Amino acid sequence: xxxxxxxxxxEAAIKPSKEFSAKAxxxxxxxxxxxxxxxxxxxxxxxxREAKELVWRKPWKKVLNWKAPFAEWFVGGKLNVCExxxxxxxxxxxxxxxxxxxxxxxxxKRVITxxxxxxxxxxxxxxxxxxxxxxxxxxxxxxxxxx
Numbered sequence: 001x002x003x004x005x006x007x008x009x010x011e012a013a014i015k016p017s018k019e020f021s022a023k024a025x026x027x028x029x030x031x032x033x034x035x036x037x038x039x040x041x042x043x044x045x046x047x048x049r050e051a052k053e054l055v056w057r058k059p060w061k062k063v064l065n066w067k068a069p070f071a072e073w074f075v076g077g078k079l080n081v082c083e084x085x086x087x088x089x090x091x092x093x094x095x096x097x098x099x100x101x102x103x104x105x106x107x108x109k110r111v112i113t114x115x116x117x118x119x120x121x122x123x124x125x126x127x128x129x130x131x132x133x134x135x136x137x138x139x140x141x142x143x144x145x146x147x
Contacts, residue, residue: 013029043064044063044064047063047064047073047074048063051063051074051077054079054084055079055080055083055084055088056077056078056079057078057079057080057083058076058077058078059076059077060074060075060076060077061075061076061077062074062075062076063075082121086099086114086117086118086121087118089114090114090115090117090118091118094114095113095114095115096113096114096115097113097114098111098112098113099112099113099114099116099117100112100117100147102146102147104146110147112147
């Protein structure tokens, strides 16, 4: 009994349309491989460029401080996760675009836009503040798998 050779990932992948690729941040497998290799060969250069896509409250002084086995990234830099993940999208052209698409059983679906998410996050931040949580406090939140 002969076995068919397995397809490689490249052969098994479904190629997107030219229109989709033209709008994508990374438009081809070739471009992806080039970026991946740069991230391996020149990590500081690669990540410095990628980090410019974020809003920094305080710029970093050094991209990577590597002292095996420890690594410090973006030394001296400060950013706000909510500002980068929610606010900058909710306050721009993506306000009414989907931030979260949840699908459950049997066919339940909920779409939360960046604008809605910002309101929910703000409301929850106010609850934390009213309960005495201050800047730099650490908070642990257990969240279910549903929005």
